[in-house]
Amino acid sequence: MVEDNVNVAESRAVHKWLRKFDLKTMGPAIALIILCIIGYSLNTAFLSDGNITNLLTRSAFIGIIAVGATFVITAGGIDLSVGSMAAVISGLMIMIMNNALETFGTGITTVLIGCGCSIILGVGAGWVNGFLTTKGKIEAFIVTLGTMGIYRSLVTYFADGGTLSLDFDLRDTYGPIYYGSFLGLPIPVWVFIAVSILGWILLNRTLFGRYCTAIGSNESVAKYSAINVDRIKTYTYIIQGLCVAMATIIYVPRLGSASASTGVLWELEAIAAVIIGGTVLKGGYGRIVGTILGALILTTIGNILNFTDLISNYLNGTMQGLIIIVAVWLQRADWKKGSNK
Numbered sequence: 001m002v003e004d005n006v007n008v009a010e011s012r013a014v015h016k017w018l019r020k021f022d023l024k025t026m027g028p029a030i031a032l033i034i035l036c037i038i039g040y041s042l043n044t045a046f047l048s049d050g051n052i053t054n055l056l057t058r059s060a061f062i063g064i065i066a067v068g069a070t071f072v073i074t075a076g077g078i079d080l081s082v083g084s085m086a087a088v089i090s091g092l093m094i095m096i097m098n099n100a101l102e103t104f105g106t107g108i109t110t111v112l113i114g115c116g117c118s119i120i121l122g123v124g125a126g127w128v129n130g131f132l133t134t135k136g137k138i139e140a141f142i143v144t145l146g147t148m149g150i151y152r153s154l155v156t157y158f159a160d161g162g163t164l165s166l167d168f169d170l171r172d173t174y175g176p177i178y179y180g181s182f183l184g185l186p187i188p189v190w191v192f193i194a195v196s197i198l199g200w201i202l203l204n205r206t207l208f209g210r211y212c213t214a215i216g217s218n219e220s221v222a223k224y225s226a227i228n229v230d231r232i233k234t235y236t237y238i239i240q241g242l243c244v245a246m247a248t249i250i251y252v253p254r255l256g257s258a259s260a261s262t263g264v265l266w267e268l269e270a271i272a273a274v275i276i277g278g279t280v281l282k283g284g285y286g287r288i289v290g291t292i293l294g295a296l297i298l299t300t301i302g303n304i305l306n307f308t309d310l311i312s313n314y315l316n317g318t319m320q321g322l323i324i325i326v327a328v329w330l331q332r333a334d335w336k337k338g339s340n341k
Contacts, residue, residue, distance in 0.1 A: 028277055028293035035300045043307040053186060055296075055303050060192035061247045063295035065266060066273035067199040068243030070291045071236040072140075073274050074203070076216040076283030077133065079240050080144040083266030084151035085125050089248045090258035091155040091164045093118045098167045106168045114252075118245045125151070126241020130234030148267070156260040163259040188250045192292075195246060200288040202239075212236060216283025265317055269298055272320045275327040298323075 039046035065082050072079050097114040104110045125147070132143045158164060180187050203209035211232045214222045223229050252258075275281055276297055277290025301319055305311055311319075 028290050028297060031276075032293055032297050032300065035297060035304065039300065039304045039307060042304065046303070046307060051303070055299055056189045057186045058302075059295045059299040060186075060188040061251050062266065062269045062273060062298065063192045063292060064195050064243050064247040064250075065240075066270040066277075066291045066295050067195050067288060068240035069270045069274045070199065070277075070279055070286045070288055071203065071212055071239050073271070073279050073281060074216050074283060074286030075212040075233050075236045076219060077140040077233060077236060078144065078271070079129060079237065080141065080267050081125075081129065081148040081151055082240065082244050082270055083263035083268075084148045084155075085122070085241065085244050086248050086251070086263035086266055087258060087260065088151040088155040088158075089118050089121045089125070089245060090252055090262055091158050092121060093248065093252060094164045094166055094256075094258055095158065101167060115249050118249050119242065122241040122243075122245025122248070123238055124241070125244070126238040127234065129241070130237030133237065134230035134233050152260060155258060155262065159259055161260075163257050165257040191246065191250055195243065196288060196292050203286055203288055208232065208235070213284060213286065216280075216285070218284075265320070268317065268320055268324070269295075272324045272327075273298055275324055 036046070045051055065086070069079060069082065093114045096117045097110050100110045100113050104113070129140075129144055129147055132138055132147075133140045136143070155164075182190055203212065211222070211227050214225065214227060215229055215232055219229055273294035274286075274291050276294035277287050277292070279286040279290060298320060301323075305315070305319075
């Protein structure tokens, strides 16, 4: 009799755990584990120190931008301009540092001037997107589609159709920011970790994060709840611009140049990372941890394509596009299922 009661209790505990188990939440983590297994089965070099370091570093750039995109999408917005924004900020950053050489030389002062200008440009570009969306009463899709074209054409104009390059070897004073490491992890990865932690705190432990969720869930109700909707939505775009600037600062040392092709498809990767991570595209729910996993998943997929000839690496964008479509379809399926209950 006692044994039967124990079995019943254990069975109830298992059922309770299964009810709490959210496949939507755990899905990205499970998918990443499966991808790692696939990558290792295709080539044991997948788990080598060099490849893991490269994978994490590549994830850092898109991941930082995706953290900003999480706020925008959670509040019911969208930003298609992040790739072009990164390109024009990179170009202007390089131009500013080249001009500063005459006065400050190749020292750290020149680098700090470039980084400071990058932050200002990112915040400014984000504010423009937010202002036009809120005060201009223009759909975010249209605004950011327009600024995407503007930013891309500007960097092409500044480069005169070619490439903007630094006039000095950035690795001498600035290289450690990209090529250096701390406790075995590259510096860009540490920046990604710091941005992710701050993003998680801001979204989950502050009024601002709750306001973003409320606005994304129902903007009209949020207005009646005395939430300054325009201000909060503008701040989300400013955060997005700041994240783009941060990603640019650690990206420039990689090539030391910028052109019209810089940042191409970054907006697709950022949005894909956010959606894969479980953030609802129509707004109202966001997950920073999911976004981190989403960025890692996308980078891992690209990395695996480099290890196999089954699918061309040139189809990486196709894979990302399909992932977005499937992820949004699954979200709609969950929503419809919930509405029928």
